[in-house]
Amino acid sequence: MPEFPIESMNVRAFAQAIGDHDPVHVDPTCSDAVQLGGLAAPLTFVLAAAQVDPGYPLRPRDDQPWHGSGATSGHLDPLGVGLLHAEQTFDYHRPVLVGDVLTADDGPWRSWDKPSSRGGVLHFQERVTVFRDPDGLPVVTATARTVIPEPEPEPDPEPEPEPEDEG
Amino acid sequence: MTIDEVHAAAVAVGDTWELLLVNDLRRTRLVQYAGASGDFNPVHSDDVNAREVAGLPGVFAHGMLTMGMTGRVVTDVFGVARVEHFGGRFTAQVWPGDTLIARATVDAINVDERGSAAQLSIATVNQHGVEVLRGRAVVRLPH
Numbered sequence: 001m002p003e004f005p006i007e008s009m010n011v012r013a014f015a016q017a018i019g020d021h022d023p024v025h026v027d028p029t030c031s032d033a034v035q036l037g038g039l040a041a042p043l044t045f046v047l048a049a050a051q052v053d054p055g056y057p058l059r060p061r062d063d064q065p066w067h068g069s070g071a072t073s074g075h076l077d078p079l080g081v082g083l084l085h086a087e088q089t090f091d092y093h094r095p096v097l098v099g100d101v102l103t104a105d106d107g108p109w110r111s112w113d114k115p116s117s118r119g120g121v122l123h124f125q126e127r128v129t130v131f132r133d134p135d136g137l138p139v140v141t142a143t144a145r146t147v148i149p150e151p152e153p154e155p156d157p158e159p160e161p162e163p164e165d166e167g
Numbered sequence: 168m169t170i171d172e173v174h175a176a177a178v179a180v181g182d183t184w185e186l187l188l189v190n191d192l193r194r195t196r197l198v199q200y201a202g203a204s205g206d207f208n209p210v211h212s213d214d215v216n217a218r219e220v221a222g223l224p225g226v227f228a229h230g231m232l233t234m235g236m237t238g239r240v241v242t243d244v245f246g247v248a249r250v251e252h253f254g255g256r257f258t259a260q261v262w263p264g265d266t267l268i269a270r271a272t273v274d275a276i277n278v279d280e281r282g283s284a285a286q287l288s289i290a291t292v293n294q295h296g297v298e299v300l301r302g303r304a305v306v307r308l309p310h
Contacts (some may be wrong), residue, residue: 010203017196017203018235019189024247032246040247043238044231050205058208068209073219077208085230089254095247143254 004049004131006100011041014048039098043090046131046140049104086124087145093138096131102139105130119152175245176309178285183272186243188236188291192228192265200232228261233300237291240269245306255289255302266294276308283308 008026015025023030024040033039050056057079060066067075077083096102107128114122124147131140170184189196194214201212206229209216217223234255241250261267268291275286284307291300 013199014203014235017200018232018238020235020239020242022239022242022247032248036248042235043242043247043250043253044235047206047231048204056205058206060207067216067220068207068213069215069219074209074213074216076220077210085257087254087256088231088234089252091252092250 001049001053001104001106004046004052004102004104006041006045006096006098006102008039008098010048010051011039011045011098014045015042018042018044036095036097041096041098043092044088045096046090046102046104046142047088049102049131053104083146083148085144086147087143089143091141091143093140096139100139101134102131105132116149121150123148123150170240170243173244175249175306178244178273178276178308180273180276183270184240184244185268185270186240188233188239188267188269190266192261192263192267194226194263197226197228197232197263200229200235204229204231206231224262226263228263228265230257230261230300233257233261233267233291234302236267237269237289237300237302240271240289241287241304241306244271245308249307249309250304251284251307252305253302254304255300257299258301259293259297259299261293261299265299267291267299269300271304281307282310 012026020042024032025042027033028039067077109125109127111125114124116122124145126145129142130138133139168184170186173184197211201207210221210223211226211229214225217226238253270290271287273285274288277284284305287304289302289304290298292298
């Protein structure tokens, strides 16, 4: 992934979207921002690195088909029907500040299956991404877990009863 | 206790507080989050596709919108710079019209060489009392 510059307007728009009115995100003269040496990003902001990921699949692109509606209702998400974001955690090595330029170091996807309490199987995937500063020091470690539920297969239909011998 | 009565320097094990995150979540808010986060999955921003193709009742909120809003129950008390860990599991979907309240509880305060850190459990519930996010946070306490 290319560099992920932490920019003030992006942080402001993100803070507004989550309803976070802490001045540390927008006012460089507030005491917390002065103490930190800059504006801080909200806790979950680093996932907005999707904005700079050229291959991010959930952003419409001119050179790719998009599955959303237009003249028609569109199509199902070709990447994973029923894929859900199941869990997300962040470990902070230091605050993310406006002016930081981070890189995202994606680990491999790890996958496993688990029986669902409602029958069927849950397909889990997990990936750890370390956001680093230009010195290579970790800033945030983000762990994403997704799940695709696969329902229990329908039982085979009852066999047709043998026709009565009318003879 | 209300969130305004919580003081970062004086939290104790068993303290619990709530924060109203959103009242009557609007679809526009989902679009706002899509633009800010870059996640334009149509199930969160395209009601026609969500209903007619994905077979959903309509668009539903990004899990990360719920988690982002929920972070405020921690950062409004301690400030974003004191948080060492934050996260959780999405336990139910969030829909337009939902009202969400986040609750934080201090489970433990651990002392280490750098001072003390509070372990918080976090639950966000909707207007029906259904939990939509279950998480935890670790915050470094002021001396």
